[in-house]
Amino acid sequence: MAKQPAEQVVLAVAVAVAVVVLCAAAAAPGAEAACDxxxxxxxxxxxxxxxxxxxxxxxxxxxxxxxxxxxxxxxxxxxxxxxxxxxxxxxxxxxxxxxx
The missing domain is CATH 1.10.110.10 (Plant lipid-transfer and hydrophobic proteins)
Incomplete structure (x- = not known):
């Protein structure tokens, strides 16, 4: 049972890293502007x-x-x-x- 909370922590960290990477890519200076x-x-x-x-x-x-x-x-x-x-x-x- 001790393994389950550790797996949840790893999953939460992985999700957080993915969100940060996606946000950084969207805000990057080379990111294409939305055409409007x-x-x-x-x-x-x-x-x-x-x-x-x-x-x-x-x-x-x-x-x-x-x-x-x-x-x-x-x-x-x-x-x-x-x-x-x-x-x-x-x-x-x-x-x-x-x-x-």
Missing amino acids: ALQLSPCAGAIIGNAAPSASCCSRMKEQQPCLCQYARDPNLQRYVNSPNGKKVLAACHVPVPSC
């Missing part, structure tokens, strides 16, 4: 209108950079990514125009 075009809403005035992109816009644009090809392939979003103003915003935010 709504995160680019601070850029709407610059992309749709002719306003200068805000710091918030550029920050979000950099966060969403890994998703830009996905947005460029989306029929509902491609006109914004490929528009002249969209390209101006990318340039102003120092985010390369995606080559998809």
Whole structure:
């Protein structure tokens, strides 16, 4: 019977280590950002209108950079990514125009 509590401790430690590893992987700097075009809403005035992109816009644009090809392939979003103003915003935010 003394073995059973020890096995439970080992199992609990193994589960805890697995959780820590998964959390560390999710928070790693190289972890891919979740693609959500709504995160680019601070850029709407610059992309749709002719306003200068805000710091918030550029920050979000950099966060969403890994998703830009996905947005460029989306029929509902491609006109914004490929528009002249969209390209101006990318340039102003120092985010390369995606080559998809």
